Amino acid sequence: MIVALSTIAPVAAAAVAFVVVSGPSSTASPATQPPAPGQVNTLALRDLPSGESGGSGKRSVQGLPAAATKPFSLLGVSWDNAHEAIDGAVEVRTRAAASGTWSSWRPVEAESDDLPDAGSRTDRQARGATAPLWVGPSNGVEVRVTGKSHTLPRGLRLELVDPGNGKRKTGVRAAGAQLGDVTLAGAVSTTEPDAPADPASEPSPSTVDTPPPAEPATTPTPATQPATTPAATPTPTPPAPPSPSASPKTTPTPTPKVTAKTLAATPASTAPRPAIKTRASWGADESLVTDPPEYAPTVKEVFVHHTDGVNTYSCADSPAIIRGIMLYHVKTNGWNDVGYNFLVDKCGTIFEGRAGGIDRPVIGAHTLGFNTSSSGIALLGSFNEASDPAPSTAALEAISKLAAWKLGLAGGNPTGKVTLTITADNGKFKPGSYSFNTISGHRDGYATACPGTKLYAALPTIRTTAKQWTTPVTSLALSTITGATKVGSTYYTKGTVSLGWTARKAALLRYEVVVDGKVVSTPYTTASSASVTLATGSHKVQLRAVNINGTTATSPTYTVVTDKTAPTFSPQVSLGIRSGTVATTGVMPVSLRWKATDNTLLRSLKVASPSKVTLSTTATSWAYTSKNQAWNTWSVTAADAAGNSKTSSVTQSAALQYESSAKRVGTWKTTTSKSYLGGSILYSTAKTASATYTFTGRSVGLIVKRATNTGAFTVYVDGVKTSTVDSKASATSYRNIVWTKSWTSSAKHTIKIVVAGTAGRATVATDGIAYVK
Structure with missing residues (x-):
């Protein structure tokens, strides 16, 4: 049956590009859901009477009354002319699919400020568009676009994006992909292999990659572009001529690009590579990407962005949010791929964005005029309003690591400056060369509020933290050796010790635990401890930091003795009469006698019964008293420095005659x-x-x-x-x-x-x- 809302007016048939929802959505668990590709559905906006818009009749108002729709999770508004802008406000409210409740009105950024450079071959922006807004699973919407002037751009329509479940149908291969480790456009994969075709074996989108191994000194030169035919994509509707009131944002100027064939081999970075989730892990639909990526000669700048949208998303939804953004950038904006080079969620998970190789200088579509020689990192969420949260510590740490590694591929300094050249007016800068921090906010390069006031304020912290990731370790020491007892300068253990040190944000390839001159463990650069099992005997233990630049720092040498043998008693504990005075009550002086020894070092000697007394490790007797005819258990426990212990006991009685x-x-x-x-x-x-x-x-x-x-x-x-x-x-x-x-x-x-x-x-x-x- 058709789902309808009795309190709203129906949408005119001519304005609707799809029918409303027919029945409830599937309740199958994610593990059993069949492959569901993402899609973008559109609804044409129409003039609203003043009663529907809530405004005066002097302003242009278009929109949609509240209506039930197909499922969607991300939306935006687009129009015919890419060089026009909405001079006004765009507001939406949506109905949650799970609860059926309507949200309050939300603003949508009236102008998408993540843009390709003028003259880009692959990012031919066919339509103007607002920034995409993630709203979560929804099945109803109401829209109003209110212009400050008398006119709004022509061809206004609502873009409703269903990100799908990120699974592919069996037998369908991504456009431009081929067997082996070559991904789209022949770029060598530097993350994880492509997802399997069988949906049942797809990786979980929420699974975080393990830290990567040490990167090689060089990366193989990319292979040539695969000779596969890209999947067909509907040709975007050509933009309508600009209205008399619209003025172009830029004058397209061809920018020379580097091809995959001529791209130089990537050197090792001056910072360690963080874990990065591949496009396959978040379910990128590679069939949407019909052209090979474009490359700059190098990357010397990082621009930090936010994506807008809700901040209350679950990190398990991050893959769906990214799929939605990609669909919007490709199908709505008319770009060849997602505009950002990388995306980061509030849990600190880093996702590969635009295809072409994470260690390559791929030209994105994120900062108009400065995309060449820069990399765009977008944090999911909005950070501009007073009610917005501050970026999470995990997210800032991830951005810092990623920026340090990406800049380090070209030897960039995260706290330094760089000169960038723009060839066409982008609304903030005229053609020419300008100085930027190597890690800048989007607003530094374009007239926008992005990345939001709160994320922009965190950029100094991001820069200094990133700098630490490019600084080699020059001194090193262990802070703890647990599982061992220190006596003097020597540690004693039964066999397994945990070495602890202060983890450093540094340009490290790895740590190495060295025992008697041999490397026995190679903890990751973010590790702050390592467990080592040692054979019986005395050992020399060190911690070594191996820097990316080939230098090393070694801790002092620590002597660790492994001892698995408990102390011995010879003779065993025995009770004897000693000199002294017998009380009139019959209590007599006695002496507990023994001899305890150890093969390494006796650490403690204690009487455990009938009283608790700590003695010198050299003691061989203990003076006490005993009542006449009283039976007692007399015991002594000896422990060595490694923690091995032995107890000797005897049950005896003293008597008077x-x-x-x-x-x-x-x-x-x-x-x-x-x-x-x-x-x-x-x-x-x-x-x-x-x-x-x-x-x-x-x-x-x-x-x-x-x-x-x-x-x-x-x-x-x-x-x-x-x-x-x-x-x-x-x-x-x-x-x-x-x-x-x-x-x-x-x-x-x-x-x-x-x-x-x-x-x-x-x-x-x-x-x-x-x-x-």
Whole structure:
């Protein structure tokens, strides 16, 4: 059925170049949509009565009442005479296809200020036209063109552009294309290969190219133009003679051009090449391009533009926006191809524009009078009104990179000046030579607001950033080495380290990670880190920056030791009785003992249980206490500088055996006091009197009373005389462990003390033993 709007007047049949929409648009997902080529549909504008225009009858008003249309996403208004201009305002409002809601009135730039040079062979502007306006998927429109004078250009019509889905029908090959890596007009492709013919294998328009490899010192000379017949394109309607009030913008003057056959090989740029999406990736319809590209001898200037249109677009829509602009430039303006050499979206994605080779001095149609020897970079969106956003950081960075690389192909200085010559009046400049910044705004070369106040204000930043991309690196250092521990000037790792440095906007081909004199990794120029896995052993690591001009900068040498072996314990952790005083509550002094070593460097030593203590890496024991009969897990963790660790643990208990359990020979007496273990103690003054303790354990200590009048005794272990101990002290002390012994394993043992009978102080007082089970 025919979609109609009951509240608007129907459009006269004679004024409509196509029928209105018949039914809803397809709801198929993009992955399943069949190939849909873009198209431009037109509606002739007609005189509007004052009631429809909203203005007085003294001004010329043409337009269209609100009407349903075929789907479109971009629009503009064109007229017969390319040398005429609309002296007035063009306004539109559109109906969104998804919601059916109408937008507010939007202005359309009344004059397209992206123009080919006068006398250009391929860009024969057949019609005058406004700038294209991206409005997003729509199916309804209302237009009004209000002139300040009594007349408007003849042949006014509305151009509605459906960009299609960027897919080609199987078996259809782009005009001028042929097999291999040769693209339209024989220009050698320097980006990515053409998209496959099978729609199912088309690249996703939103996929961003990976950073390019280092460019060669020279680029092969372009092949000759393919001998294919270009697809037929309807001959544009010749322009009507100018009205008496119209004056030509320029006087066509032939400009000598360089052909693909005579074009010199492209040298390496002084800046790295950014990732650039090819025409195939955004679905350029190459059948629209019927003539080969034209070349200048070189590119020494970059003009920055904006495309106008909404700023709220999704970056996934960027390919469709560019297809729409190309259709408008070719089918409405009558040009041979899209006018810009490159386009950039707000996400910072760079797209190849006009065909002919991204590294070639292709003459575009963007800055009237100065297209030769310049390259046009257009940012999608509008940046002129106070309500417009500022250009995104990603977009400015992309423009800077692209301008640096493009100018660098001819050795241009992004912050310098250049002289350009114009051969015909373009409305701002008379024929002659003029000085420009090498990166300029469109308004610098033509009477226009482009690229908008906010983008124009960012040009100084673009220039200085671009300059950084042409400046070689002269010094370099690593800022971090993660995955490793630094001890002194040496780094220790288990094997994989991440090297970090400050990424520089510089004229770099690549970074190189050098290990022991060999390149093991080549990070991209925008990288700021690289991971490297190293074999066991000591290595010399460096970072090297390789500049485009062949010079290098190398960081200091860093020593990195790879160690995958954990520390060892020999002997393992064990618990023993140590000298000291036993508390009346039975808490006794103990010592945890071990020996930890590492094959490279022991970094830390910690007691993990029963308490947490950090020790010196040279420590072999730790003094602590244990309650009587309490079982504990005793563990120590050793870690080396590389982060390998080892824990040694043992579960043991310390116990007390009171003097009452001793087997006594000779005269022994008992005395009591709260100062003694268990409240009592054995003592003897008889020489050769003995007391024997029997226990099962791996460490033992004798507990005695010490005083000025206590004497010596002999110690026998398992029947063997081991030592003589003198218990004399300058002051009386109780529950003292004065002698200890330990074994490597637990076993049954006997400890016998024999009174030595020291003259004048023969007394020996025993209070029991402490032992580890």
